[in-house]
Amino acid sequence: MHRALTVIHVLGLMLVVFSVTYVVPLAASWIYDDGTLSDFLMAMVWTSAIGFLMWLLTRRYKGELSVRHGYLLVVAMWTAMPAVATLPLLLVINGLSFTDAYFETMSGLTTTGATVLVGLDYLPPAINVWRCELQWLGGMGIIVLAVAILPLLGVGGRQLFKAETPGPMKDTALTPRIAETARNLWLVYLTITLACIAALKWAGMNWLDAVCHAFSAMGLGGFSTHDASIGYFNSPLIELVMIVFMLFAVVNFSTHFLVWRSKSLKVYLRDSEAVASLGLILASCAGIALFLRWQDVYSNYWVALRYASFNVVSIATSSGYASVDYSRWPIFAPLWMMFLTAIAASSGSTGGGIKMVRTLVLVKQAGREFLRLLHPAAINPMKIGGQVVPNNIAFAVLGFIFLYFMTVVTLTFILLISGMDFISAFTAVLASINNCGPGLGKVGPASTYAGLTDFQTWVCTTAMLVGRLEIFTVLILFTPQFWRR
Amino acid sequence: MKILILGAGQVGSTVAESLVNEANDITVVDTDAEKLHQLQDRFDLRTLTGNAGHPSVLEQAGIADTDMLLAVTQSDEVNMVACKLAASLYNTPTRIARIRSADFLARPEVFSKENFCVDFSICPEQILTDYIVKLIEFPEALQVQKFSQGKASLVAVRAFQGGPLVGRPLSFLRTNMPQIDTRVAAIFRKHGPLIPEGTTVIEEGDEIFFIAATDNIRSVLKEMRRMDKPSKRVMIVGGGNIGLRLAKALEHDYQVKLIEYNKKSCQKLAGQLTSTLVLNGDGTDEKLLHQEHIGEVDVFCALTNDDENNIMSALLAKQGGAGKVIALINRSAYVDLLQGGKIDIALSPAHVTIGSLLAYVRQGDVAAVHSLRRGAAEVLELVVHGDRQSSRVVGRRIDEIDLPRGATIGAIVRGEDVIMGHHDLVIEAEDHVIVFVIDKVMVRKVEKLFQVKIGFF
Numbered sequence: 001m002h003r004a005l006t007v008i009h010v011l012g013l014m015l016v017v018f019s020v021t022y023v024v025p026l027a028a029s030w031i032y033d034d035g036t037l038s039d040f041l042m043a044m045v046w047t048s049a050i051g052f053l054m055w056l057l058t059r060r061y062k063g064e065l066s067v068r069h070g071y072l073l074v075v076a077m078w079t080a081m082p083a084v085a086t087l088p089l090l091l092v093i094n095g096l097s098f099t100d101a102y103f104e105t106m107s108g109l110t111t112t113g114a115t116v117l118v119g120l121d122y123l124p125p126a127i128n129v130w131r132c133e134l135q136w137l138g139g140m141g142i143i144v145l146a147v148a149i150l151p152l153l154g155v156g157g158r159q160l161f162k163a164e165t166p167g168p169m170k171d172t173a174l175t176p177r178i179a180e181t182a183r184n185l186w187l188v189y190l191t192i193t194l195a196c197i198a199a200l201k202w203a204g205m206n207w208l209d210a211v212c213h214a215f216s217a218m219g220l221g222g223f224s225t226h227d228a229s230i231g232y233f234n235s236p237l238i239e240l241v242m243i244v245f246m247l248f249a250v251v252n253f254s255t256h257f258l259v260w261r262s263k264s265l266k267v268y269l270r271d272s273e274a275v276a277s278l279g280l281i282l283a284s285c286a287g288i289a290l291f292l293r294w295q296d297v298y299s300n301y302w303v304a305l306r307y308a309s310f311n312v313v314s315i316a317t318s319s320g321y322a323s324v325d326y327s328r329w330p331i332f333a334p335l336w337m338m339f340l341t342a343i344a345a346s347s348g349s350t351g352g353g354i355k356m357v358r359t360l361v362l363v364k365q366a367g368r369e370f371l372r373l374l375h376p377a378a379i380n381p382m383k384i385g386g387q388v389v390p391n392n393i394a395f396a397v398l399g400f401i402f403l404y405f406m407t408v409v410t411l412t413f414i415l416l417i418s419g420m421d422f423i424s425a426f427t428a429v430l431a432s433i434n435n436c437g438p439g440l441g442k443v444g445p446a447s448t449y450a451g452l453t454d455f456q457t458w459v460c461t462t463a464m465l466v467g468r469l470e471i472f473t474v475l476i477l478f479t480p481q482f483w484r485r
Numbered sequence: 486m487k488i489l490i491l492g493a494g495q496v497g498s499t500v501a502e503s504l505v506n507e508a509n510d511i512t513v514v515d516t517d518a519e520k521l522h523q524l525q526d527r528f529d530l531r532t533l534t535g536n537a538g539h540p541s542v543l544e545q546a547g548i549a550d551t552d553m554l555l556a557v558t559q560s561d562e563v564n565m566v567a568c569k570l571a572a573s574l575y576n577t578p579t580r581i582a583r584i585r586s587a588d589f590l591a592r593p594e595v596f597s598k599e600n601f602c603v604d605f606s607i608c609p610e611q612i613l614t615d616y617i618v619k620l621i622e623f624p625e626a627l628q629v630q631k632f633s634q635g636k637a638s639l640v641a642v643r644a645f646q647g648g649p650l651v652g653r654p655l656s657f658l659r660t661n662m663p664q665i666d667t668r669v670a671a672i673f674r675k676h677g678p679l680i681p682e683g684t685t686v687i688e689e690g691d692e693i694f695f696i697a698a699t700d701n702i703r704s705v706l707k708e709m710r711r712m713d714k715p716s717k718r719v720m721i722v723g724g725g726n727i728g729l730r731l732a733k734a735l736e737h738d739y740q741v742k743l744i745e746y747n748k749k750s751c752q753k754l755a756g757q758l759t760s761t762l763v764l765n766g767d768g769t770d771e772k773l774l775h776q777e778h779i780g781e782v783d784v785f786c787a788l789t790n791d792d793e794n795n796i797m798s799a800l801l802a803k804q805g806g807a808g809k810v811i812a813l814i815n816r817s818a819y820v821d822l823l824q825g826g827k828i829d830i831a832l833s834p835a836h837v838t839i840g841s842l843l844a845y846v847r848q849g850d851v852a853a854v855h856s857l858r859r860g861a862a863e864v865l866e867l868v869v870h871g872d873r874q875s876s877r878v879v880g881r882r883i884d885e886i887d888l889p890r891g892a893t894i895g896a897i898v899r900g901e902d903v904i905m906g907h908h909d910l911v912i913e914a915e916d917h918v919i920v921f922v923i924d925k926v927m928v929r930k931v932e933k934l935f936q937v938k939i940g941f942f
Binding site for chain 1: 744745748751752754755756759762763764765766773776777
């Protein structure tokens with residue numbers, strides 16, 4: 001219990017910091033004068049008040065955070081922040097249940113992009129800005145933000161970073177100090193986001209849409225301000241800009257940082273994960289366009305390429321925008337896209353799923369097994385990008401994949417028990433755990449998650465959380481050993 | 486010449502041995518008194534125990550009036566520091582350091598006058614690796630030595646049944662391939678060297694040394710023996726310094742398998758190599774060799790630190806059907822015993838690498854020296870200077886030059902051209918002359934002949 005209180009102390013501080021982010025929707029509300037100013041102010045005050053109280057009441061338990069605290073804190077943050085973030089939604093939208101509001105904010109902060117709201121076009125602008133900002137914040141992980149700022153407040157946080165930044169190669173530090181690293185990544189993220197806003201404005205969006213879509217694109221979230229998502233604009237140029245920035249966001253931000261620092265694009269080629277990830281996505285675009293043309297879905301290859309590219313990139317990067325209802329395409333195409341979403345994102349990007357580097361580890365491990373059969377004496381360490389991957393990391397990845405697989409199966413069964421059809425259940429779980437957003441069937445790109453029962457909604461909410469925090473981080477809290485001293 | 490050698494390891498002691506034989510004053514410094522003791526017992530030289538990187542030790546060793554410093558200790562850093570000290574404190578004219586780390590070699594400015602003052606850096610492992618790479622590239626050759634940045638080459642080859650030249654006089658070479666210019670510099674038959682004449686008949690088993698432009702090597706080789714098919718599969722035993730370098734150099738063009746005994750080293754090797762297959766096992770384990778299809782291997786290189794292991798695994802490989810087997814053998818007694826037997830090439834690392842050092846020690850402007858036949862013979866690349874007055878070579882036809890018997894001018898490199906040393910060729914100033922000396926005793930005479938007379942400056 002002592003441990004939990006120490007974590008609550010830090011969490012309180014985090015919530016106070018989090019309340020500052022209400023500034024953006026407040027500004028939007030003031031600019032567009034949509035009448036939500038007081039609601040957001042109220043939410044801001046409540047959030048900081050709750051945070052302050054938590055901090056104040058537990059100040060006796062202030063202490064150094066250990067790795068175990070880190071896990072607990074990360075999970076606590078990713079459950080508490082969506083909870084307080086529901087405040088403005090509950091205040092503004094009449095008749096929204098807490099279940100649905102929590103699903104929405106969880107979907108935001110985990111950058112999933114699945115929504116239960118219908119009639120997005122008629123929501124107050126501030127609400128849309130808030131939803132998209134949640135994705136932006138969630139994207140890089142509010143933790144990285146916290147790590148960049150909390151050291152200023154005198155809270156150590158290296159353990160946090162270990163638990164938070166996705167991917168198996170967490171020890172590759174870019175700069176000697178964790179806070180410096182976080183600040184640098186943050187700066188890169190911010191810069192690319194600003195570029196994205198400018199590009200979207202130039203491509204023809206209004207400022208509100210540009211900011212919202214840039215926020216959700218950089219987080220690889222997929223929230224839109226329109227029910228028809230990007231299809232609303234029906235503009236090849238906007239789709240192209242979105243594709244470019246989604247591909248940016250699906251590459252490890254450390255790589256972007258290195259490119260920035262060394263002023264050399266060659267760094268991208270040295271990141272074998274980025275090469276594999278981008279190569280796979282682009283090849284899939286061309287391939288699916290060919291498939292669609294061959295199946296006569298579109299009468300012209302270039303039209304097919306346009307729609308295939310946008311939707312494949314959107315789903316594969318785990319964003320989840322749609323420009324057409326791709327669930328009507330022959331089943332191979334959308335299923336392949338769901339497969340990509342599980343593996344294609346790079347570690348250290350804002351994408352979800354297994355991550356490309358783990359996929360590479362698996363593929364190489366399979367290759368090693370073949371080689372071992374042919375040459376029993378061979379010593380063949382696993383290498384990724386010329387670096388040897390120690391065996392224990394390979395085992396950790398195998399363990400991760402097993403847990404991932406079991407989680408998908410279990411949750412799918414739970415949804416099946418609750419009465420969902422197979423395709424909807426399976427894809428809803430996949431889309432949630434990979435933080436992608438739309439699935440197929442009842443939860444396809446043309447519909448929302450609003451039709452789910454409360455129970456089903458909670459299952460998907462859980463899947464999002466578990467997927468975003470890379471499964472181990474959440475499940476470790478349910479092991480008795482974790483709570484033993 | 487007064488020469489100070491730092492380090493009495495493999496390289497240091499071989500260098501000391503050859504230099505003592507050439508009448509130099511040698512002092513050897515090492516931290517290991519035992520090694521120095523052995524050296525002193527065998528050769529006429531001075532030794533000193535101490536850290537070669539300390540000024541006091543250098544001073545005691547007499548660096549003040551030394552003509553040349555050879556820093557060949559195990560440590561790159563000590564070697565560099567010694568060169569720096571020699572240059573800044575004692576004004577030693579020539580400073581040579583053994584540098585192994587590619588990190589330093591990648592930044593040549595480290596060695597400049599302003600920094601560590603290393604006049605020449607040598608890396609014996611690299612020289613040996615280059616040497617083996619050449620042997621794999623020309624699987625028929627016993628030895629390939631380059632001159633003038635690789636423009637001309639000296640190749641040793643054993644004549645075998647099936648070569649058009651075998652059983653015919655040398656002059657036949659001229660008629661058989663008039664378009665390619667080459668010159669046979671020496672022939673070694675069972676008992677000793679022959680001085681090649683137009684009428685000399687090549688016999689099977691002769692070891693023939695010829696000089697040709699590097700591009701023509703393959704066509705000349707064809708005359709001496711049936712050509713093997715080009716090598717594709719290489720197996721290396723021993724993942725030490727040389728094994729690793731060799732695997733790195735070959736892995737892009739050949740299928741390389743590397744066998745290393747130590748499992749930890751294997752892990753490291755596999756991390757550094759990309760397409761080489763690293764195998765953990767004993768090179769003398771015939772089961773492992775067969776399991777890895779030794780019969781399909783074109784070139785087998787035994788490169789461990791252990792002579793006996795190398796010999797045994799090379800013999801096993803040969804018996805198992807490997808195409809050409811190369812064994813690294815440190816003890817010269819073994820080399821003489823094995824060369825030309827079942828093991829195709831017995832490599833003595835000392836003799837392969839000594840040449841690059843000797844070039845700096847020799848008098849006159851010597852661009853390269855290569856030891857042949859385990860040090861019995863030598864081939865030199867000399868740069869001639871001066872004019873008809875001051876030099877005994879410049880402006881004269883080759884048959885007018887008073888070369889000692891047993892020394893032949895194989896070829897000259899003039900600018901970009903490689904010209905064969907026919908008797909009517911006139912030597913010009915700044916030519917690089919490649920002289921083949923059958924017996925090392927004559928080297929001194931040849932050097933004297935090519936030196937500019939006093940008064941030239």
